Amino acid sequence: MAAPRGEVAWNHTDPLGHGPLRYQVGLGVLVSGSLQDNLRDAVKEPERAQEHCLPPFAGGQHFFEYLLVVSLKKKGSGADYEPTITYQFPKRENLLRGQQEEEERLLGAIPLFCFPDGNEWAPLTEYPRETFSFVLTNVDGSRKIGYCRRLLPAGRGPRLPKVYCIISCIGCFGLFSKILDEVEKRHQISMAVIYPFMQGLREAAFPAPGKTVTLKSFIPDSGTEFISLTRPLDSHLEHVDFSSLLRCLRFEQILQIFASAVLERRIIFLAEGLSTLSQCIHAAAALLYPFSWAHTYIPVVPERLLDTVCCPTPFMVGVQMRFQQQVMDSPMEEVLLVNLCEGTFLMSVGDEKDILPPKLQDDILDSLGQGTNEPQTSEQLNEHVSGPFVQFFVKTVGHYASYIKREANGQGHFQERAFYKALTSKANRRFVKKFVKTQLFSLFIQEAEKSRNPPAGIR
Numbered sequence: 001m002a003a004p005r006g007e008v009a010w011n012h013t014d015p016l017g018h019g020p021l022r023y024q025v026g027l028g029v030l031v032s033g034s035l036q037d038n039l040r041d042a043v044k045e046p047e048r049a050q051e052h053c054l055p056p057f058a059g060g061q062h063f064f065e066y067l068l069v070v071s072l073k074k075k076g077s078g079a080d081y082e083p084t085i086t087y088q089f090p091k092r093e094n095l096l097r098g099q100q101e102e103e104e105r106l107l108g109a110i111p112l113f114c115f116p117d118g119n120e121w122a123p124l125t126e127y128p129r130e131t132f133s134f135v136l137t138n139v140d141g142s143r144k145i146g147y148c149r150r151l152l153p154a155g156r157g158p159r160l161p162k163v164y165c166i167i168s169c170i171g172c173f174g175l176f177s178k179i180l181d182e183v184e185k186r187h188q189i190s191m192a193v194i195y196p197f198m199q200g201l202r203e204a205a206f207p208a209p210g211k212t213v214t215l216k217s218f219i220p221d222s223g224t225e226f227i228s229l230t231r232p233l234d235s236h237l238e239h240v241d242f243s244s245l246l247r248c249l250r251f252e253q254i255l256q257i258f259a260s261a262v263l264e265r266r267i268i269f270l271a272e273g274l275s276t277l278s279q280c281i282h283a284a285a286a287l288l289y290p291f292s293w294a295h296t297y298i299p300v301v302p303e304r305l306l307d308t309v310c311c312p313t314p315f316m317v318g319v320q321m322r323f324q325q326q327v328m329d330s331p332m333e334e335v336l337l338v339n340l341c342e343g344t345f346l347m348s349v350g351d352e353k354d355i356l357p358p359k360l361q362d363d364i365l366d367s368l369g370q371g372t373n374e375p376q377t378s379e380q381l382n383e384h385v386s387g388p389f390v391q392f393f394v395k396t397v398g399h400y401a402s403y404i405k406r407e408a409n410g411q412g413h414f415q416e417r418a419f420y421k422a423l424t425s426k427a428n429r430r431f432v433k434k435f436v437k438t439q440l441f442s443l444f445i446q447e448a449e450k451s452r453n454p455p456a457g458i459r
Helices: 035-042 097-114 173-187 191-203 243-248 251-262 274-286 303-310 321-329 358-369 378-397 416-421 426-435 439-450
Strands: 007-009 023-025 029-031 066-074 081-089 130-137 143-151 162-168 212-219 223-230 266-271 296-298 315-320 336-339 344-347 404-406 412-414
Touching: 066 097, 066 191, 081 097, 081 191, 097 130, 097 143, 097 162, 130 173, 130 274, 143 173, 162 173, 173 191, 173 212, 173 223, 191 212, 243 274, 243 378, 251 266, 251 274, 251 336, 251 358, 266 274, 266 321, 274 315, 296 303, 303 315, 303 321, 315 321, 358 378, 358 426, 378 426, 404 439, 412 439, 416 426
Parallel strands: 007 130, 266 315, 266 336, 296 315
Antiparallel strands: 023 029, 066 081, 066 162, 130 143, 143 162, 212 223, 336 344, 404 412
16 A cells, blocks of 8 residues: 555455455445445445555565556547557466456456546647556455556657556555656657566566665667666565655644544545555555555545445545545545645544544654654655654554463453553543454454464564
8 A cells, every 4th residue: 555556356256245246446345237236235344345455575476467558449439538458468378267257357457447537538748647556456365556657658749648557466666666667768669678678577586675686678779778676674664655645734634634544434535646646545554554454445546436435434545636526526424535735624524633642642743743854765754754653553552462361272362451441541541442443453453363473563
């Protein structure tokens, strides 16, 4: 979460009970019919939203389901372009009717998120490549992630960018970025060279954490290449890269964003590039580990879905800077509006510095500040940033397991009042009394009540 993750969901029935569903975009943002009506419908019952949390993968699964090329095609005689799938691998044949309808819904939603900038394009001679991702969430909680590389196709003269999009149920942004590097290298030669590479990848088993899979691939004029793909040992952060967030914001600002997210407020990120938006919003959501953001979550909001910022329920969304004025002019309730380009807050509630206990804020800042000038691998940086926030939860709610009373059948019952009264620090107790009312905590405790094994992260 991405992050690695706009987030889209598709399903056969509307989880809000409104009959057959069209699409569920974001977490609780519906697309079909009137966009505005669907947005209003979607916020009526936010507690039914799916969690934003990529599941861990032990290994052995297929790497991906589809490789798609999304190109811009002229709309009639006008000046606008429409994103359209122009290549699909593999082609699915002999699908049952229900499977075919589901595939059509899925493939119909993807172009919108490959080109969220709108339809006003002109041929270009230069365009910096961008790597970003989005997540497609089924009503049953299963997920498909879209890993995208947007670039100019090979050639001379002005031309339009296209997007290579890999659809997978596996969350591992770094690894799929490397796969997109290989796709890009082959696209400069010929689409025909991409096919055998992706076929080999599709036949390979996804490696377990810390393991490597090696693919053999032939490239004309270069010969046979061996490509090694390795998963991080700690898989809970493999869909995240904190480096963009640290480049854009100071530690104190990241702490305020974390505080707002912990109380499930409305947060909007603004940036020019899709890569920056995607990476920063996934990183912000990952700070909540082992808890999961359970509300509207769209790392790059397509132009058609900008009304999302008017929702009265919690959301975490990314918006391209070109739409800043539209966002500022929208009727929004209390919101934290983060300008990633300038490293500033354009709007805030005003109490962000007071949400977390002061002593624990200092602990996080001290830990983040240690060793930041020393060279670190991506994995080391992720652990360095994530660790202090995990420790924050250990210090505030790490004693939760002692306050789950179990019946003879194993079902647990959380003793909320005794839980927060057990804290000796008044500041910690004040914070926890608010935190236990959030969906972040409720979903975590529901899992703990059902299982004798504590959820990962706080033990």
